[in-house]
Amino acid sequence: MGSTSISVYRLKEAVPTKPIALNHCVRILKGSLIRGNGHTVLHAANQGKYKYLRKKQIYFYSTSRSHEKQIAALRRCPPAAVVIPRGVSPAAIPKATAVIQVSDMDKARWRLALWNWRQHAPRVSAVTGSAGKSTTTAMIASILKQNRRVVHTTGNLNTFRYLPSYLLRLSPGDQVLSLEMGMKSLDNIASQCRIVRPEVGAVTNVGEAHAGSVGGLNRVVQAKQELIDGLRSGSTLYLNADCQRSRQLSTRRFQGKVYTFGIHQPADIQGGNLRYTTRGTIFDVKMDGKRGTFFIPTWGKHNIYNALAAIGIARSLGSSLRKIKSGLQRVELPKMRLQRLQGAARRVLINDAWNANPTAMKAGLTVLNSISGTRPAIAVLGNMMELGSYTRSAHREVGRFAAQLNLHQLITYGREAREIGKTAIAEKMNPQRVIHFHSRQSLLRHLRNTPPRSIIYFKASRKQKFERIVNALANRK
16 A cells, blocks of 8 residues: 555544445455354444444454453444454454454555445545645535535545545445545655546645645645646646646646636636625636626635635536535535634634644735724734744744734744744834733733724644634633
């Protein structure tokens, strides 16, 4: 399976798979049936999630989880079969449960996932990009689910190691596999594409995210190029016409149709005329010689780009404009992406702290500036991680941008984030409006005393867990 390995999947429930006889499953896994009735039929695969055990499952024992807890759970609710590695005694498994022993758990999971994948023929879409992948994928799923069965990426489980989970989720009747393709290293996206061969794909943008982990911006471009090179022959590709770095992507060898989406530059899917409301954003779209008005229940120009990419992919998969409009209107966006919460004293909290890079942070600040009106606008910004040698310049870039906005306060928290405030002051922002905090407790005390009706925006990399700050404020009566 190459150098990338599979460990424990964090999907919260067992995944349905095509029903399979135990004897057949043993052959697929290349394991040994230690005990059990070979005619037993398995209906779902559970990959180490012992809290979700069911009778007709095949359970993959997890070497990274507590042995005692797994055995106790197996006794409470014995599944049909358990796959164990060498070194785990079959005698520990309840006698009512069949036992399959394999030499390599990771390879066994992959074998079953690939078998299940071959039993189905869903259409496959793929989205990658430095920002907006999860939101775009959620929009696509919301559109398609109105009249089709869709398996799609959940959370940020979007790298090669999680692909088997989605392949195992496929069951008879599923029509589309909609994947968000992330990367922690080069060849991650390519590895996913080699297996599923998407027929339609989009690159939302190319930015600084993960530049530190892959070795620079040129390598980020190279990683996103993997999606283009990995689409099947005759497929459809959507690129961001307004993203300068996306122009470095090559379509010279691409054998399919290329379409663009954008707001400022001419594009095949042209967005514009953005209007913010208290509920979200209304915008116009021109494509195929027709105009239409759309709504998404969130804010920000960056989310319009996400919507334009979703519109393109949905059209390529056969969705009507009516279905696209209604799907976008009712989309349930991932948490901590411009998530609106109510705070005390009529304050509005905007939790955008799922992750952070300069492009996304500036986009969020633009939203704050656009929707605040006469209300005090307060930005709470933390560290941006995984930027490598770009770390300092990236934080300074955000500081220069923030200085141009009409912010009541610019608050920073974290060692790297301090550079944002220092740069904003250097760019002539009033120093009395720039505050840095070293402790979460002092930051919370300050935020609880901000002006009533303030709109407070939160953005930082996941490691800082800004949601704890937001939740403390949202839960305060």
